Amino acid sequence: GENVEQHPSTLSVQEGDSAVIKCTYSDSASNYFPWYKQELGKGPQLIIDIRSNVGEKKDQRIAVTLNKTAKHFSLHITETQPEDSAVYFCAAIWSGYQLIWGAGTKLIIKP
Amino acid sequence: DAMVIQNPRYQVTQFGKPVTLSCSQTLNHNVMYWYQQKSSQAPKLLFHYYDKDFNNEADTPDNFQSRRPNTSFCFLDIRSPGLGDAAMYLCATSREGQLAGLYFGPGTRLLVL
Numbered sequence: 001g002e003n004v005e006q007h008p009s010t011l012s013v014q015e016g017d018s019a020v021i022k023c024t025y026s027d028s029a030s031n032y033f034p035w036y037k038q039e040l041g042k043g044p045q046l047i048i049d050i051r052s053n054v055g056e057k058k059d060q061r062i063a064v065t066l067n068k069t070a071k072h073f074s075l076h077i078t079e080t081q082p083e084d085s086a087v088y089f090c091a092a093i094w095s096g097y098q099l100i101w102g103a104g105t106k107l108i109i110k111p
Numbered sequence: 112d113a114m115v116i117q118n119p120r121y122q123v124t125q126f127g128k129p130v131t132l133s134c135s136q137t138l139n140h141n142v143m144y145w146y147q148q149k150s151s152q153a154p155k156l157l158f159h160y161y162d163k164d165f166n167n168e169a170d171t172p173d174n175f176q177s178r179r180p181n182t183s184f185c186f187l188d189i190r191s192p193g194l195g196d197a198a199m200y201l202c203a204t205s206r207e208g209q210l211a212g213l214y215f216g217p218g219t220r221l222l223v224l
Contacts, residue, residue, distance in 0.1 A: 034212045034213070036213075041217075041218075041220075042217055042218070043115075043117075043215030043216050043217050044154065044215050046212045046213065046214065089153055089154075099156070099213065101153035102153065103152075103153060104151070104153055
């Protein structure tokens with residue numbers, strides 16, 4: 001089955017700096033990779049996703065890159081702001097409707 | 112705005128006392144999911160409905176049941192809650208199709224006394 005590893009588990013960056021979270025997956029058949037942001041006490045929110053036929057996707061300060069050969073994908077947040085503090089989950093879709101989740105990264109933005 | 116709504120947001124129940132959590136959606140998505148999330152962990156899929164077709168995960172305990180009376184509503188029934196069932200329960204929806212992302216509700220936090 002599919003396995004998704006996510007690193008780091010905690011990331012602390014200075015406000016205004018960039019943050020990068022990395023994930024690797026095991027099943028080369030996986031073809032859709034969403035990223036979710038979860039704030040304290042709330043449900044996860046889809047912030048960006050990428051399909052396997054695309055190498056990079058951007059949405060304002062957020063970007064995701066995908067390397068199919070190496071089977072890894074990354075979330076990039078530029079010009080970090082206090083409201084970016086949250087837990088971020090990567091995931092890979094596998095076998096239809098099953099989402100395989102990474103373990104999560106707690107992002108802390110230091111003022 | 113189209114959304115996924117969960118009630119109540121907080122639920123306290125007693126050990127062994129049945130409890131029902133509810134979810135409704137205005138997105139008109141045909142797939143609905145129930146996830147369990149314990150602190151600092153990723154959500155764990157319990158089951159999902161593709162229209163009225165119920166799909167149970169292999170490791171979901173029998174203690175957990177679900178009902179979907181129509182497209183908009185879905186319920187999670189916990190027949191005999193144990194202390195280990197205390198968690199955040201998340202409802203999510205998606206459009207038909209393998210590449211659809213999930214839209215989550217705000218969750219119901221369940222406390223078992």
